[in-house]
Amino acid sequence: MKRAIAVALFCASAGIASAQTINPDFGGCYALRHLGQVPGVPANYGGITFKFDDPDVLLIGGEANTENAAIYAVRVTRDAEGAIDGFDGDAVIFASAPQIDGGLAYGPDNVLFFSGFPTNTIGQIKAGSTSPDKTTNLDSALQPSMGALQFVPDGFPGAGRLKTASYSYSEWADIPFAPDGSGTFNFGPTANSLIPLSDGVIFSNGPEGIVYVQPGNPGITKYSVLISEFGSGTVSCYEVDSIGDPIFSTRRELVQGLFGTEGGTRDPRTGHFLFSTYGGGHEVVVVTGFNTSCRPNLNGDCYTDDADFVLFAPMYNILDCADPAMPVGCPADLNDDGFVDDADFVIFVDAYNRLICV
Ligand SMILES: [Ca+2]
Ligand SMILES: [Ca+2]
Ligand SMILES: [Ca+2]
Helix, strand or coil: CCCCCCCCCCCCCCCCCCCCCCCCHHHHHHHCEEEECCCCCCCCCCEEEEECCCCCEEEEEEECCCCCHHHHHHEEECCCCCCCCEEEEEEEEEECCCCCEEEEECHHHCCCEEECCCCCEEEEEEECCCCCCCEEEEECCCCCEEEEEEECCCCCCCCCCCEEEEEECCCCEEEEEEEECCCCEEEECCCCCEEEECCCCCCCCCCCEEECCCECCCCCCCEEEEEECCCEEEEEEEECCCCCCEEEEHHHEEEECCCEEEEEECCCCCCCCEEECCCCCCEEEEECCCCCCCCCCCCCEEECCCCHHHHHHHHHHHHHHCCCCCCCCCCCCCCCCCCCCCCHHHHHHHHHHHCCCC
């Protein structure tokens, strides 16, 4: 078992954090693991994701924001606990992706979507294609330029919706989309929602990567989204609303002191969070300590233990999620059937017996 070391960083009030740290307010369960540069991928790095049919192949943008940009594929290596610890050989070109920025994600039918900067475009690459099958400008829906994009994963509020964010305006958008009959998709013309990701200062946070994280992860008790923020040199965590949009007032910085925070994704095997950096060291960083599913960890610390049972038991006694006495969100309804009963207790006990959520 590896434990994160909570590093207290003290810096002058007017100074800039010079080291990369995990915010200890998240419980001390997370740790940074620097994988370094990806062999064979030219700087600067853009978005990252895992190949839809191989959880050990990482896709990453190279020569980001240029006409020559491409998506590269590289196989990852893992330690004895299954956590990613490096790369196996040189990356190879997977597909061209002109202007690729921080957004790279699979959508319906395993079409690979990427954001383009400063063109404010979404490119779409069908499975098997080695160049974009379609590129669409989104100026009518979103202030130029993206930035980021992501689809809300299954099981989250707003599952299946497409989210983007303007880097230049630090503004988040929910974008409508529909099949175009050719295996790709049409967008817009206007956003379903527009959410400022700054407190009024244009170019402040600079969103680049979007990654959803579920409750039960340390320090996270509600459905949330991590945003790689280039402008502020952070990865920040926001609770999300009923359609998966971030609630700005809940912003908390998870990783601080970064330079060039770019795309983000999660390891399909472990749930660990990975992000790339653009410029500076241009590298890939893993944040260990996330899990794929640990909702019985009701208090959001590192373990499922007696402290969680103390929260579970009264909800089990209330039983009905519709009962006014039930805590908001009925968090102990672990199978989402509207009741906290023996079926949930079985799920709870399994996690309790394992103690550590991995
Ligand atoms: Ca960028
Ligand atoms: Ca706990
Ligand atoms: Ca239940």
